[in-house]
Amino acid sequence: MDPLKRVPVREQEPEVRAHNFEEVCYGYNMEEAVEEAQRCLGCKNPKCRTGCPVSIDIPGFIENVKKGNIEEAYKVISLYSALPAVCGRVCPQESQCEKYCIRGIKGEAVSIGKLERFVADWARENGIKPTVDVPKKNKKVAVIGSGPSGLTCAGDLAKMGYDVTIFEALHEAGGVLVYGIPEFRLPKEKVVAAEIENVKALGVKIETNVIIGKSITIDQLFDDGFEAVFIGSGAGLPRFMGIKGETANGVFSANEYLTRSNLMKAFDEDYDTPIVSAKKVAVVGGGNVAMDAARTALRSGAEVHIVYRRSEEELPARAEEVHHAKQEGIIFDLLTNPVEILSDENDNVTGIKCVRMELGEPDASGRRSPVVIEGSEFVIELDTVIMALGTSPNPLISSTTKGLEINRRKCIVANEESGQTSREGVFAGGDAVTGAATVILAMGAGKAAAKGIDNYLSEK
Amino acid sequence: MFKIVRKEVLSDKIILMDVVAPFVAKSCYPGQFVIVKIDEKGERIPLTICDYDREKETITIVFQTVGVSTERMAKLEVGDAFRDFVGPLGVESELVHESEEVLKSQKILFVAGGVGTAPVYPQVKWMKEHGCDVDCIIGARDKSLIILEEEMKKYAKNVFVCTDNGSYGFKGNVNDMIKELVYNQGYKYDKVIAIGPVIMMKFVCLLTKELGIPTIVSMNPIMVDGTGMCGACRVIVGGEVKFACVDGPEFDGHLVDFDGAMKRQRLYKTEEGRAMLKLEEGDTHKNGGCGCGGDK
Numbered sequence: 001m002d003p004l005k006r007v008p009v010r011e012q013e014p015e016v017r018a019h020n021f022e023e024v025c026y027g028y029n030m031e032e033a034v035e036e037a038q039r040c041l042g043c044k045n046p047k048c049r050t051g052c053p054v055s056i057d058i059p060g061f062i063e064n065v066k067k068g069n070i071e072e073a074y075k076v077i078s079l080y081s082a083l084p085a086v087c088g089r090v091c092p093q094e095s096q097c098e099k100y101c102i103r104g105i106k107g108e109a110v111s112i113g114k115l116e117r118f119v120a121d122w123a124r125e126n127g128i129k130p131t132v133d134v135p136k137k138n139k140k141v142a143v144i145g146s147g148p149s150g151l152t153c154a155g156d157l158a159k160m161g162y163d164v165t166i167f168e169a170l171h172e173a174g175g176v177l178v179y180g181i182p183e184f185r186l187p188k189e190k191v192v193a194a195e196i197e198n199v200k201a202l203g204v205k206i207e208t209n210v211i212i213g214k215s216i217t218i219d220q221l222f223d224d225g226f227e228a229v230f231i232g233s234g235a236g237l238p239r240f241m242g243i244k245g246e247t248a249n250g251v252f253s254a255n256e257y258l259t260r261s262n263l264m265k266a267f268d269e270d271y272d273t274p275i276v277s278a279k280k281v282a283v284v285g286g287g288n289v290a291m292d293a294a295r296t297a298l299r300s301g302a303e304v305h306i307v308y309r310r311s312e313e314e315l316p317a318r319a320e321e322v323h324h325a326k327q328e329g330i331i332f333d334l335l336t337n338p339v340e341i342l343s344d345e346n347d348n349v350t351g352i353k354c355v356r357m358e359l360g361e362p363d364a365s366g367r368r369s370p371v372v373i374e375g376s377e378f379v380i381e382l383d384t385v386i387m388a389l390g391t392s393p394n395p396l397i398s399s400t401t402k403g404l405e406i407n408r409r410k411c412i413v414a415n416e417e418s419g420q421t422s423r424e425g426v427f428a429g430g431d432a433v434t435g436a437a438t439v440i441l442a443m444g445a446g447k448a449a450a451k452g453i454d455n456y457l458s459e460k
Numbered sequence: 461m462f463k464i465v466r467k468e469v470l471s472d473k474i475i476l477m478d479v480v481a482p483f484v485a486k487s488c489y490p491g492q493f494v495i496v497k498i499d500e501k502g503e504r505i506p507l508t509i510c511d512y513d514r515e516k517e518t519i520t521i522v523f524q525t526v527g528v529s530t531e532r533m534a535k536l537e538v539g540d541a542f543r544d545f546v547g548p549l550g551v552e553s554e555l556v557h558e559s560e561e562v563l564k565s566q567k568i569l570f571v572a573g574g575v576g577t578a579p580v581y582p583q584v585k586w587m588k589e590h591g592c593d594v595d596c597i598i599g600a601r602d603k604s605l606i607i608l609e610e611e612m613k614k615y616a617k618n619v620f621v622c623t624d625n626g627s628y629g630f631k632g633n634v635n636d637m638i639k640e641l642v643y644n645q646g647y648k649y650d651k652v653i654a655i656g657p658v659i660m661m662k663f664v665c666l667l668t669k670e671l672g673i674p675t676i677v678s679m680n681p682i683m684v685d686g687t688g689m690c691g692a693c694r695v696i697v698g699g700e701v702k703f704a705c706v707d708g709p710e711f712d713g714h715l716v717d718f719d720g721a722m723k724r725q726r727l728y729k730t731e732e733g734r735a736m737l738k739l740e741e742g743d744t745h746k747n748g749g750c751g752c753g754g755d756k
């Protein structure tokens with residue numbers, strides 16, 4: 001093997017997977033994992049760790065993989081992450097750990113994400129669970145939301161001996177991991193449900209169907225004996241463009257489209273929830289959410305276009321997702337921006353009017369900002385438009401919790417190190433604080449808040 | 461699991477159930493709704509709360525069998541349970557927040573259409589419990605679809621029943637009834653609260669606009685999560701996009717775009733109809749019924 005190249009990972013053939021919802025990537029087997037692990041130089045001063053938002057001891061776990069000692073490797077990762085099988089699949093490794101890998105200077109970075117995934121999958125398949133063995137503290141903490149931030153915060157607090165209850169608004173725990181990210185990228189039963197079981201095995205209770213701010217307020221939680229509260233309610237409120245025709249039939253938010261498919265399993269004949277059977281779809285946006293919506297529509301039999309106003313370089317999605325989407329036959333209409341949605345007399349979508357863009361001067365985000373090319377208007381005929389333009393936190397909690405400070409973007413204001421909000425005993429983290437971001441950042445915030453809560457309750 | 465402790469068949473296709481749901485029963489108010497899901501494979505179905513008992517921790521729901529999911533729900537019996545029952549969702553009725561003085565100073569007419577009588581009921585009850593007399597019209601196509609008349613009479617000063625075909629009460633639709641009361645019988649109202657099919661609410665609003673009576677309606681668009689996450693429930697009110705599940709479901713009826721709302725409701729008609737056919741007649745309709753492979 002060429003040490004400059006990574007061990008390739010087995011995947012479902014593009015032509016086959018474009019028609020099913022099974023996982024695209026098969027991951028490494030033991031032999032492949034050990035071989036890939038050999039490529040790790042075991043740096044004394046590992047740069048990869050600085051790229052990881054939860055500072056996993058990467059050379060430490062890879063060292064164990066080299067020796068085929070997977071159980072030990074799992075224990076090392078578990079010290080830092082409660083959801084390794086998830087992170088190995090959905091983290092943007094190319095801009096985090098793998099970006100700093102020394103191997104990456106001359107050749108390809110070590111496949112850290114795929115190794116993490118292998119270790120976590122192996123542990124699950126071999127029935128290895130994280131354990132807690134600490135005296136109970138007899139102090140109740142409430143966690144709002146069961147996404148990555150809530151699960152991580154709850155898991156860490158349980159490991160410290162706290163009595164933790166998670167309250168989740170939906171009927172299923174997992175947050176974006178169950179309602180947003182599709183089955184073919186993150187298997188729900190096999191991976192997500194299993195990781196949630198691990199959190200429960202630590203003693204965490206999960207109450208689904210409870211909406212904080214509606215079913216019960218934060219103040220009532222304190223009255224009920226909870227001594228601290230963590231808000232990990234995510235950023236679920238979808239944004240629309242505000243262009244003409246956007247309320248027509250056949251225009252969906254990516255959240256609606258993905259929720260119908262993932263959470264409600266509309267793609268499965270056995271489930272009752274309907275989903276439109278689109279023939280030709282435009283997905284507006286260029287992030288992970290856009291890729292997921294596009295690839296879901298493709299699997300349901302549609303011709304799918306990604307409409308994105310900047311160029312390929314600026315696509316915010318994970319590189320692997322863009323690559324997979326292209327392989328599967330998604331058409332990328334880049335430097336293109338919708339200006340109007342066209343519909344017939346029954347308000348059903350018939351097309352989308354777009355303009356072409358070119359890149360101008362860099363804007364505040366450092367990316368070159370797109371500028372409209374005069375007179376470049378054109379129409380794409382289609383029947384479905386999916387808006388994947390980002391989301392913001394919903395107001396259910398902030399509007400019912402006195403003294404909880406939020407910023408202009410409706411995000412909860414919280415201290416980065418401790419998660420402390422403007423209300424005593426109330427902590428927050430994840431997308432609810434940062435706006436839509438990533439799984440690993442949400443986990444990092446949940447972790448920090450668990451420490452913050454422990455400090456607060458220890459001093460109280 | 462959320463247990464069913466009472467079931468009554470109110471009419472051919474309308475069913476009432478009391479369900480034990482402590483969180484909801486403790487904190488709900490008139491005007492709010494719940495989302496129920498029968499089992500793992502069911503849809504999330506939004507239903508307005510018809511009554512609640514804080515002590516027994518029960519919520520009363522009333523639904524009409526219109527699609528595959530409500531058809532399945534109708535088969536549940538006392539002792540069975542819903543897998544999921546979440547709420548209260550949406551904003552409570554405005555009248556919950558008004559002082560008794562303000563409430564007493566106005567004369568309110570409730571207009572209930574068909575199964576919409578259920579969500580009107582807790583509001584009428586609330587008014588009576590706060591010392592206010594209100595009137596209520598209950599309208600439906602046919603006598604068999606008039607529900608909760610006796611219950612309503614306990615709390616409303618006057619209950620006027622009307623049916624389109626004249627099989628019971630006044631002959632005519634709710635609009636004819638309103639006109640009869642206002643033009644011929646000298647009733648005066650300061651506010652109308654109308655809940656029923658979208659088309660009914662639309663026409664009531666056209667009339668009350670003419671009459672200059674402020675009107676509140678309760679919208680029931682397609683929903684998925686009910687927490688403001690998906691935007692399926694969007695309605696246009698006063699030219700602005702609102703999410704019925706978090707901003708509503710009650711809105712100023714004179715500002716709602718009813719035509720748009722009706723078009724949106726048709727969106728899943730075909731899909732839902734298909735699911736229904738499948739339930740009744742098995743898998744034969746999967747390919748559009750004739751085996752031609754759909755609408756080619």
Ligand SMILES: Cc1cc2nc3c(=O)[nH]c(=O)nc-3n(C[C@H](O)[C@H](O)[C@H](O)COP(=O)(O)OP(=O)(O)OC[C@H]3O[C@@H](n4cnc5c(N)ncnc54)[C@H](O)[C@@H]3O)c2cc1C
Nearest residue numbers: 145147148149169175176180212234430431437438439442
């Ligand atoms: C389609 C899609 C694809 C994505 N792909 C990736 C990817 O590949 N890689 C990556 O790193 N990130 C990805 N992300 C982003 C990532 O999923 C989020 O950043 C992350 O899930 C945020 O975690 P969280 O815990 O803050 O919130 P969430 O995961 O959003 O969880 C919040 C939970 O709180 C619940 N909740 C909300 N309000 C209340 C309330 N009032 N009471 C009770 N419960 C409440 C919600 O129902 C939800 O379950 C993706 C996001 C989407 C939508």
Ligand code: FES
Nearest residue numbers: 686688690691705
């Ligand atoms: S039902 Fe999803 S936003 Fe209202």
